[in-house]
Amino acid sequence: MSATEPSSKHPFAPPPEGVVAADVSRALAEDLGDGDATAALLPDVADEAYLLCKEDAVVCGRPWFDACHRALDPAVRIDWRVAEGDRVAAGTVLATLHGRARALVSAERASLNFLQTLSGTATAVAKHVDAVRGTGARILDTRKTLPGLRIAQKYAVRVGGGVNHRIGLYDAVMLKENHVRALGSVAAAIRAARAARPNLPLIVEVETLDQLREALAEGCDRILIDDFDAPTRREAVRIARAAPFAGTIPLEVSGGVDLDGLRAIAADGVDCISIGALTKHVRAIDLSLKLGPAPRVARH
Known part of the structure; x- marks a missing residue:
């Protein structure tokens, strides 16, 4: 070989x-x-x-x-x-x-x-x-990589059994707090992104359950629930799994994730957990x- x-x-x-x-x-x-x-x-x-x-x-x-x-x-x-x-x-x-x-x-x-x-x-x-095995949650990387070694480290993530998030700023649209603030709402930001780059995957970060409902209603490829506490995270999963959404949009958790608490987060039913420390630390x-x-x- x-x-x-x-x-x-x-x-x-x-x-x-x-x-x-x-x-x-x-x-x-x-x-x-x-x-x-x-x-x-x-x-x-x-x-x-x-x-x-x-x-x-x-x-x-x-x-x-x-x-x-x-x-x-x-x-x-x-x-x-x-x-x-x-x-x-x-x-x-x-x-x-x-x-x-x-x-x-x-x-x-x-x-x-x-x-x-x-x-x-x-x-x-x-x-x-290994920590989330059997839960259905996938481990994702981020763009927090060593300068000049992004492709190499993202390859290493795959070798370790993880999944690559976007490679850079060019292969997906990711709406965050600043975009929502500038465009007025989650829904407005989603519509603008769809109009500008309809062929790219669209990931939307939300900070509240109301924003989550807005993103679910408007539609996107993945929703990032950033820094939710455990009760709010579980409620987010319940909302995303219930009709009329019924789990059609995956939920990603990011922020404040460490190995000790990883299993509990996965057990709440989220689809993805992105961890910058995998490539940064x-x-x-x-x-x-x-x-x-x-x-x-x-x-x-």
């Missing part, structure tokens, strides 16, 4: 090859500059290395890892022992590499930066997905790439 092909076990779409190439080009340029002064001290001979995961994680970022190493050594052989999206235990050897010693060392940091960051995102998402997974043969005691 190539680095960009999803396994049958994890049927998520691969990242765009052009995005991976551009990300890797920037990363290598900022790290290598006009050349790796330290790697030049090594003999330029064939060598091997192994990639070790030091904590439990969901693996994500293989395409970026591979591209970093192949950019410096097109003949490098990377033998992955795990698939993209696999859950692995601490101590797992993820892959072995065979290539030129200087290239292996020069690509090390950039390749690990991608893999540890994207694995960190996927691992966090998987924990949130990234904690990288502890990985290392070491020259030499992989230790036999490591799990794989």
Whole structure:
């Protein structure tokens, strides 16, 4: 299986090859500059290395890892022992590499930066997905991503089992407080959005139950109930599920969501929960790439 092909076990779409190439080009340029002064001290001979995961994680970022190493050594052989999206235990050897010693060392940091960051995102998402399993609620990301890595992080969200919200400001219309204030009402804002961009999905944020009723009556693709307390949230679900609306428009919760309270929110019957922390509060997974043969005691 190539680095960009999803396994049958994890049927998520691969990242765009052009995005991976551009990300890797920037990363290598900022790290290598006009050349790796330290790697030049090594003999330029064939060598091997192994990639070790030091904590439990969901693996994500293989395409970026591979591209970093192949950019410096097109003949490098990377033998992955795990698939993209696999859950692995601490101590797992993820892959072995065979290539030129200087290239292996020069690509090390950039390749690990991608893999540890994207694995960190996927691992966090998987924990949130696990927390709501069986409720019917979906975990969504937001636009609170690391600058320049939005497509990569949103790919990692999918690998972790989450669902992408809008990618940017261009692929959906999202009406918020300022739009409603400027246009006079939720209904007026919805009509203006439909007239201006009829082919884009329309998401409407509401702050009160009256605004919720207005959005339901006017129609849209999803309603965001932002910062509702638990009783108001449950009443919002009741209203949206009752006639004449009968659950035709999904409800999304955002704001003040953490892992501890996630199950209770999902159990109220909402359809989606969007969480900015999935991509904003990234904690990288502890990985290392070491020259030499992989230790036999490591799990794989």
